[in-house]
Ligand SMILES: Cc1cc2nc3c(=O)[nH]c(=O)nc-3n(C[C@H](O)[C@H](O)[C@H](O)COP(=O)(O)OP(=O)(O)OC[C@H]3O[C@@H](n4cnc5c(N)ncnc54)[C@H](O)[C@@H]3O)c2cc1C
């Protein structure tokens with residue numbers, strides 16, 4: 001078993017670390033405080049290829065791997081959880097389903113602009129009544145001959161306020177249950193499509209989370225993504241891939257908190273010595289580091305399997321479950337080691353703690369990941 | 380236009396520690412990086428490539444591991460790469476290094492040769508000017524900024540100790556560049572993916588027309604007499620005051636130290 005990185009992955013890590021350190025880290029506090037979508041960073045990331053890593057060159061992408069993509073989300077999130085999820089939702093939830101399910105025309109039309117970062121992508125599955133139970137779709141798409149007419153509302157959609165392309169899941173035949181659900185590509189500016197209320201959030205505050213509202217929204221016939229009635233499967237497969245991205249985000253946030261905590265415990269003195277000299281600190285740091293590294297191996301393994309074309313859905317679920325819960329635990333302890341200072345915005349662990357929580361919720365809650373893992377075990 | 384950029388792989392001196400006993404650098408376990416001034420030089424070349432479709436060849440002399448900086452240069456956008464490597468080059472001082480590099484450059488077509496001002500490990504700033512002398516090229520050192528007329532002439536702003544000069548020079552010529560001249564671009568993801576599929580030309584001493592007595596240890600007249608650690612300076616004091624008050628403070632400090 002070879003756990004070493006490939007030479008191009010080593011070079012990629014060198015680049016992404018330098019980029020995150022120089023370009024992302026200095027903006028993270030402001031992105032959070034002002035709930036500011038990182039448009040400037042998206043432009044910069046687009047220029048060097050970070051908005052289209054696993055997209056083939058012929059579609060304007062970079063020809064990179066899912067491994068590189070997950071490393072990118074990890075390293076970006078280590079500095080800024082918002083920036084990590086902007087890239088993750090864009091790549092995993094919009095670019096990937098077009099790449100994996102789109103017609104040649106759809107790929108040529110959408111991928112070059114998405115992969116270059118000129119356009120940002122989003123994905124609308126969740127509705128007020130359809131959360132974990134995503135099959136309960138109320139949004140409907142009616143076949144009107146030469147077009148589809150959409151009606152309904154999506155909530156909690158990442159990147160919504162700044163995206164150009166939205167993958168939208170809707171019911172096309174209620175009588176067929178999950179087999180009556182289809183997926184569509186909707187562009188910003190389509191008449192009848194508007195962006196609703198923006199959520200005020202605990203964490204990842206710079207990511208724009210809004211409603212999508214469809215009122216007799218007419219979209220061209222050719223904007224059906226995949227086949228009619230296959231939208232639920234498409235959404236579930238899309239989320240499998242997305243979970244690698246969110247696992248990498250959780251991992252990155254945890255690593256960021258580790259970096260801060262190691263530094264702080266060596267500097268902060270109480271009772272005449274650095275708090276790192278207390279055995280409690282040492283043992284807890286050892287446990288935290290072990291869990292972070294275990295998360296990393298799970299994430300890399302899931303990404304590796306996706307790159308190899310092997311089934312990875314359970315691996316992605318395990319990676320997300322473990323990395324998300326590790327992220328929550330590590331950021332909580334990071335604040336504890338910072339004492340009162342950690343509870344203030346003077347130190348980044350306060351933000352990391354708030355950013356970590358969402359990783360246990362979106363793209364399938366931790367409970368859902370346990371269902372996926374145990375379902376496979378007991379089938 | 381054809382451009383040759385000399386790049387040195389150096390230990391990241393921000394992470395280097397000195398052996399307290401011998402006073403020499405501890406190089407083990409220290410990551411290697413592209414010399415910062417050379418990165419500035421490569422960026423300058425790539426900007427000329429963007430604007431004038433120049434062809435950029437990078438060249439490094441060093442052990443096989445030095446190939447890493449050439450891959451990095453590919454990932455930033457360089458077109459061709461040459462690794463000058465041979466046991467016969469080992470132990471080179473600046474003169475022997477510049478002889479080898481000039482020998483390799485002589486085998487190429489070029490309108491502009493770019494080197495960094497200095498390498499952060501050797502810090503001599505000699506190699507660039509020496510290459511220019513070997514190749515009989517006009518040279519402009521300490522480049523801060525360059526404009527090209529699209530034909531033959533470069534207008535260059537060069538740093539001097541107390542300001543800057545603006546000079547004109549015709550190609551072919553050699554410039555030595557400061558890291559502060561520009562902001563080097565990041566490698567692109569696609570550049571990284573493709574960097575390892577591109578060929579690196581490996582050149583040994585047999586491929587260049589330079590007498591062996593001018594290469595490596597044999598060709599190195601430099602003798603290191605002594606290496607020592609500089610004494611530590613105490614931290615300075617910063618005053619944020621207006622000009623008049625500042626003058627007063629400076630004068631009283633100079634008097635305090637019996638300088639005036
Ligand atoms: C910031 C943010 C960004 C988001 N981005 C997107 C996006 O881009 N696109 C998108 O489509 N959605 C997005 N979502 C929605 C997200 O995926 C859902 O919130 C999530 O799936 C949970 O759904 P819910 O909120 O309706 O919770 P509910 O489904 O109501 O769940 C409530 C609780 O009940 C538990 N639960 C539910 N069913 C079961 C069960 N059968 N067994 C055990 N426990 C159960 C859940 O695990 C959870 O703890 C986002 C949400 C947020 C907050």
Ligand SMILES: Cc1cc2nc3c(=O)[nH]c(=O)nc-3n(C[C@H](O)[C@H](O)[C@H](O)COP(=O)(O)OP(=O)(O)OC[C@H]3O[C@@H](n4cnc5c(N)ncnc54)[C@H](O)[C@@H]3O)c2cc1C
Nearest residue numbers: 385386440470471472473494495497498501503504505506
């Ligand atoms: C104190 C001291 C002791 C030394 N001791 C020895 C010794 O004992 N034995 C010995 O053999 N040498 C010794 N050297 C010389 C050492 O080998 C030099 O580092 C090397 O020859 C290049 O010179 P430099 O690093 O000063 O480069 P500089 O002249 O500062 O470099 C200027 C530019 O030249 C180019 N360049 C330089 N080197 C290369 C390269 N290898 N490949 C491609 N481009 C390059 C780069 O563009 C660089 O930015 C010593 C140097 C110093 C300062």
